[in-house]
Amino acid sequence: MGVEHDRARFNLRKAAPDFILRHGKPLIRYFAERITEASPIIYPEGFSSVIKQAALENYFFLFYSNHISHFDPMAESRVIREATFAINSVLPQEKQSKGVLMPIAISVGNGAQDALLTIMYESVWPILEQNRITPVDMSRVKDRDEYDIPLNRREFTKEMLRNIKAGYKGIILYPEGTVQGGRSDPDGRPNGMQPFAKGSLATFTAFGEHATGKVIYIPMGIDGSLNIIKGDKRPPISSVIEGLLLPDPSLTIVRVGMPVRSDGDELRGLTNGEKDEVLAGKVVQLIPPRLQGVYRHLAKAA
Numbered sequence: 133m134g135v136e137h138d139r140a141r142f143n144l145r146k147a148a149p150d151f152i153l154r155h156g157k158p159l160i161r162y163f164a165e166r167i168t169e170a171s172p173i174i175y176p177e178g179f180s181s182v183i184k185q186a187a188l189e190n191y192f193f194l195f196y197s198n199h200i201s202h203f204d205p206m207a208e209s210r211v212i213r214e215a216t217f218a219i220n221s222v223l224p225q226e227k228q229s230k231g232v233l234m235p236i237a238i239s240v241g242n243g244a245q246d247a248l249l250t251i252m253y254e255s256v257w258p259i260l261e262q263n264r265i266t267p268v269d270m271s272r273v274k275d276r277d278e279y280d281i282p283l284n285r286r287e288f289t290k291e292m293l294r295n296i297k298a299g300y301k302g303i304i305l306y307p308e309g310t311v312q313g314g315r316s317d318p319d320g321r322p323n324g325m326q327p328f329a330k331g332s333l334a335t336f337t338a339f340g341e342h343a344t345g346k347v348i349y350i351p352m353g354i355d356g357s358l359n360i361i362k363g364d365k366r367p368p369i370s371s372v373i374e375g376l377l378l379p380d381p382s383l384t385i386v387r388v389g390m391p392v393r394s395d396g397d398e399l400r401g402l403t404n405g406e407k408d409e410v411l412a413g414k415v416v417q418l419i420p421p422r423l424q425g426v427y428r429h430l431a432k433a434a
Contacts, residue, residue, distance in 0.1 A: 160255035167360060168206050168259065171384040173214075180218050182391050183350070187219040187229075191348040191393070192340030193302030195232060196333065198325050198415050198423060200314030201357035202249065204306065205234060206256055207384040208352055209263035212304060215350070216264045219301065231264025232302035233295055235288070235336070238269040244279040252361075265304060268292060272309070296343045303339065307332040307408070313425055314358050322358065324425025328412060334404040337394065349411055351389035353418025360384060387418040 186193070193215070197208060212232050220228040236253075243250040260267065268291050271284040307328035317323055340347035392398055392414060399407050413430035424431055 157251065157255035160252060161259060164203075164206055164256050165259050167203075167383060168210060171207055171210075171356070171386065173210055174385070174387045176388065176390050179388060179390065183215055183348070184218055184222045186348045186391065186393075187222055187301075189346075190344045191346050192344045193219070193232065193350060194333075194336060194340055194347050195302060195304040195350045195352060196307055196411065196415070197304075197352040197354055198313060198419055199306035199308045199311055200322065200354065200423065201311055201361045202252065203357040203360040203384065204311075204354050205260060205265065205304070207354060207357055207360075208304065208386055209260050209265050211350075211352060211386060211388055212265050212302075213263040228299070229264075229301035230295075230299040231266060232304050233292060233300050234260070234265050234267045234304045235270040235292075236267045237275055238271045238281055238284065239275045239279045241267070241269055242281075244275070244281060266295065266300065268295070292339055293342070296339060301343075303336050305332065305336050307412075313423065322423060324423045325412070325416070325419075325427045327426055328408045331404065333408055333411060341394070347394040349392045349394070349414075351392070351411065351414035351418065353387045353389070353415050353423075354384065355387075355419055355423060356384040389414045389418055 183193070195208070195212065195215075197204065216229055216231050223229070237245070239245045240253055241250060257267070268288065269284070270288045271281050273283070275281040276283055308326040309329040309332060310326060312326050313323050315323055337347050392411065398410055402410065409430065412427045416424050416427045416431045421428065421431065
C-alpha cells in the first residue's frame with residue numbers, strides 16, 4: 133500500500149499544474165478549508181479572559197508567529213476568527229472589530245514569485261476573509277530588487293491606516309518575512325526560525341500605538357504546515373495539490389501563547405532589538421526544537 137501511495141504522490145506532483153488549471157480554485161479552497169477546520173489549536177488557560185479584558189481596555193492586537201509554509205496564514209486564521217468573536221462579545225456594536233490586517237508581499241499576489249502560487253493564494257482569500265483576515269499588499273525591498281516592483285510604502289501606510297480607522301483592531305504578522313525556516317538544510321532538516329526582519333515588529337507596533345496608544349502581542353507557534361505546503365523552492369502548486377489531496381497523517385498544529393502587553397513589565401524600557409528577543413522567545417516556547425532555528429538559545433533560557 134505504501135508503494136501505491138508513493139506512486140500516487142509522484143504522479144500527482146507531475147500532473148499538478150494541469151490538474152489545477154482544469155479543476156480550478158474551488159477545489160483548492162474546499163480541501164484547504166477542510167484541513168484548516170480539522171487542525172487543532174491549543175490555547176493557554178485563561179486566554180479568552182485576557183483578550184476580552186484587553187479589548188475593554190482598548191488595546192490593539194498584534195498576532196505574530198514563526199513562518200515555515202505558505203499555508204501558515206490559513207491554519208492560523210481560525211485563531212483570528214475565534215479571538216475576534218471573543219473580543220466582540222464584550223464590545224458594544226459600534227466598537228466591534230472587523231478583524232485583523234495581514235501585510236503580504238505584493239509579489240505573491242501579482243504572480244511575480246510564481247503564477248501558480250498566486251492561484252493558490254487567490255483560492256483561499258475567501259477563507260481568510262471569512263475568518264476575519266484582510267490581506268494588504270506590501271512591496272518589500274526584496275520585491276524591488278528581485279522582481280523590479282517599486283516600493284509602495286506610502287500607499288501601503290495609507291491603506292493600513294484607512295482600514296484601522298474603519299474598524300480593524302489588529303494585525304497578523306510573520307516577522308521573519310520569509311518561509312526560509314521551513315526550507316531544508318543540506319541534511320534535509322528544516323532551517324527553523326530566521327531572525328526577525330529588522331524593524332518589522334516595531335513598524336507594525338507603531339500602527340497599533342497610533343490607533344489606540346497601546347498594543348497587546350499574541351504569540352503563535354505553528355508546526356505541521358510543511359505537511360500541506362513544503363517550504364522548499366520547487367513548483368509550489370505541486371506540493372499544494374499533494375498536501376491537500378494526499379495529506380500526511382499529522383495535520384498542522386497551532387499553539388497560542390499568553391498575550392504580552394506593550395506597556396507591561398516584560399517590555400518596559402527595552403530597545404526594539406531587545407523586544408524582538410523577548411517576543412521571539414515567546415514563540416520558541418510553542419514550537420519543537422527542530423523549528424527553533426536562530427532562537428533556540430531562548431528556549432534554553434526559558
